[in-house]
Amino acid sequence: MIWTxxxxxxxxxxxxxxxxxxxxxxxSLWQIQNLRGNxxxxxxxxxxxxxRRELNAVKHPGVDVKSMREQRLKPVVDSLEGNTLIHxxxxxxxxxxxxxxxxxxxxxxLGIEGLSRYRETPTAIVSIGxxxxxxxxxxxQWKILWGAWQRTTKNEYHAGWTRSMIPTNTRPPLTxxxxxxxxxxxxxxxxxxxxxxxxxxxDDTWEKFPDEMSPDWQMTHP
Amino acid sequence: xxxxxxxxxxxxxxxxxxxxxxIQNEMGRLxxxxxxxxxxxxLSHFALEKEDVSLEYADEGxxxxxxxxxxxxxxxxxxxxxxxxMTDMQLTTPxxxxxGDGQTAKCVWWCPGAGAVTDEEGAHALxxxxxxxxxxxxIDETWKVWHLHYFRFIRCSYEKGWVEDLSMINRAxxxxxxxxxxxxxxxxxxxLSIRDGVPCMPMPYETYTAADxxxxxxxxxx
Numbered sequence: 335m336i337w338t339x340x341x342x343x344x345x346x347x348x349x350x351x352x353x354x355x356x357x358x359x360x361x362s363l364w365q366i367q368n369l370r371g372n373x374x375x376x377x378x379x380x381x382x383x384x385x386r387r388e389l390n391a392v393k394h395p396g397v398d399v400k401s402m403r404e405q406r407l408k409p410v411v412d413s414l415e416g417n418t419l420i421h422x423x424x425x426x427x428x429x430x431x432x433x434x435x436x437x438x439x440x441x442x443x444l445g446i447e448g449l450s451r452y453r454e455t456p457t458a459i460v461s462i463g464x465x466x467x468x469x470x471x472x473x474x475q476w477k478i479l480w481g482a483w484q485r486t487t488k489n490e491y492h493a494g495w496t497r498s499m500i501p502t503n504t505r506p507p508l509t510x511x512x513x514x515x516x517x518x519x520x521x522x523x524x525x526x527x528x529x530x531x532x533x534x535x536x537d538d539t540w541e542k543f544p545d546e547m548s549p550d551w552q553m554t555h556p
Numbered sequence: 557x558x559x560x561x562x563x564x565x566x567x568x569x570x571x572x573x574x575x576x577x578x579i580q581n582e583m584g585r586l587x588x589x590x591x592x593x594x595x596x597x598x599l600s601h602f603a604l605e606k607e608d609v610s611l612e613y614a615d616e617g618x619x620x621x622x623x624x625x626x627x628x629x630x631x632x633x634x635x636x637x638x639x640x641x642m643t644d645m646q647l648t649t650p651x652x653x654x655x656g657d658g659q660t661a662k663c664v665w666w667c668p669g670a671g672a673v674t675d676e677e678g679a680h681a682l683x684x685x686x687x688x689x690x691x692x693x694x695i696d697e698t699w700k701v702w703h704l705h706y707f708r709f710i711r712c713s714y715e716k717g718w719v720e721d722l723s724m725i726n727r728a729x730x731x732x733x734x735x736x737x738x739x740x741x742x743x744x745x746x747x748l749s750i751r752d753g754v755p756c757m758p759m760p761y762e763t764y765t766a767a768d769x770x771x772x773x774x775x776x777x778x
Binding site: 353356357360363422424425426427428429440442443444460462486487492494495496497522523524525526527528530533534536537555556 | 566570573574577580581584585587588591592593594597600637638639640641642644646647648668669670672674678679680681714715
């Protein structure tokens with residue numbers, strides 16, 4: 335059935351506003367998925383300094399914009415040739431708040447990478463992880479407030495995830511201990527029980543954890 | 557004049573769109589709980605108040621009724637999680653068909669996945685790929701799993717791959733769980749297997765009837 339303007343004009347204001355609110359929250363789900371899809375493209379495309387649309391919230395008082403932008407200008411490989419990060423997003427759980435201005439979400443991912451730090455023959459990598467995060471409306475658009483890749487595995491292709499764990503690529507390179515304290519904090523380890531983080535947000539996540547900057551919701555067993 | 561019928565149509569459309577989202581969230585939460593080895597959280601997503609709630613897992617048999625569902629979940633993840641073990645199933649390719657009456661939904665996901673098992677030699681990486689077909693039912697405004705069937709497609713050593721390692725596609729010839737009923741369908745990949753489109757895609761329907769049970773096994777592609 336195709337709805338026309340004439341049809342909508344026959345609804346009274348209260349009916350219309352209720353429908354408008356429900357439709358807007360449903361639209362937000364698509365917009366947030368699209369936003370994170372776009373972020374996944376940028377995640378793979380590491381052209382330093384190239385102009386691109388801003389996907390992160392930059393006006394929220396909790397965001398350190400200066401550090402974020404400085405970080406983007408630090409090269410971690412000599413050449414872009416042979417480097418890639420394909421982290422498809424799966425298993426979405428998204429909860430938009432009642433005001434339709436904030437949303438928590440978790441995705442899982444099973445991906446692949448190619449890594450060549452100093453123009454050496456690239457290493458093929460299998461990369462499994464999650465993307466927990468919070469999103470807010472800024473200037474009428476959904477933006478990423480915080481939340482990026484959380485590694486489960488990052489292994490040399492032939493070795494598999496039980497025999498290889500490659501640290502996050504930085505300059506200077508991280509030690510295993512430094513990596514464990516950062517992106518690898520919840521990564522798979524052969525001698526440990528898997529850590530249950532992040533828990534996907536529950537429907538009442540915004541009632542239980544009203545602060546959008548707090549990471550507690552993803553650490554808390556439902 | 558706008559008719560009651562047209563208002564109903566609009567509400568049904570919105571209700572369906574919200575149901576798609578809620579079901580995707582619920583299945584995402586269930587999958588995370590399964591991966592995190594959390595028996596109670598997995599069971600919290602099943603409609604245990606329904607006498608005909610069911611779970612069929614690969615070739616472990618069908619488990620019908622709340623007691624039997626608890627039993628197979630116990631068998632799968634009831635024990636202590638061990639260091640080095642990992643299950644990382646993910647949900648992709650969602651096909652969700654909410655009934656016209658808004659009370660039930662038929663769903664399929666394709667599930668790439670990774671894992672690890674341990675023995676006296678250490679940890680071993682696995683590929684775990686399959687599909688999920690599920691019926692959801694709305695109880696007190698919450699969508700719950702009514703019937704779930706996990707179709708194993710690949711379970712193999714990561715190093716050897718799915719063509720070479722066929723040792724884990726079928727269960728060992730050990731006693732079945734005493735509450736198990738005969739498996740309805742098990743056709744994992746092997747070099748001699750022939751794939752057919754099962755689970756099939758759910759088709760639009762108005763109300764779930766007894767004839768809809770096992771719709772996912774329909775091989776008639778018309």
